[in-house]
Amino acid sequence: MFINTIYTKQSPFPSSILVFILIALFSMLMFTGCGDPNMAYVSGKVLIDGQPAPESLIVQFQPLDKNGSPSSSFTDKNGNYELWFSKTVKGAQIGNNKITVIQQQNENMPQQKMLPFLASFNKNTPLTYEVKGGRQTYDIVIDTSKIPVEKKTGIRKR
Secondary structure, three states: OOHHHHOOOOOOOOOOHHHHHHHHHHHHHHHHOOOOEEEOOEEEEEEEEEEEEEOOEEEEEOOOOOOOOOEEOOOOOOEEEEEEEEOOOOOOEEEEEEEEEEEEOOOOOOOOOHHHHHHOOOOOOEEEEOOOOOOEEEEEEEEEHOOHHHHHHHHOOO
């Protein structure tokens, strides 16, 4: 009976308002990642010695579960990142994740300062984070004072 009421002239809601409400609800579900209960929205900032990381670092969350798929992002000029699971899905898989922070040499940014110590945060990274359900912010803090000198500079002691 309610459905008949919606489509008749006796409708308590004008059809444009009903369409707007349905679009708004659908958009909220898509934006928050609620479509997949194994995903959660994750964003944050990469800080190196308390300062925002440079633009274009690659942040990747790799689930420790062998069947998991990674989520990744690039840092912006303020060190912010927002994880994407795919081209259309924001977020990361829920569970424990290994975090890597990678710097790629980019020919479009020749003035980019190389950060050799980031090699410590690639394959054998000590960084992990447990992604939980819902929206969350996680700042990745890198303290270079705790990194051996040769990994900081890329120069081995003799």
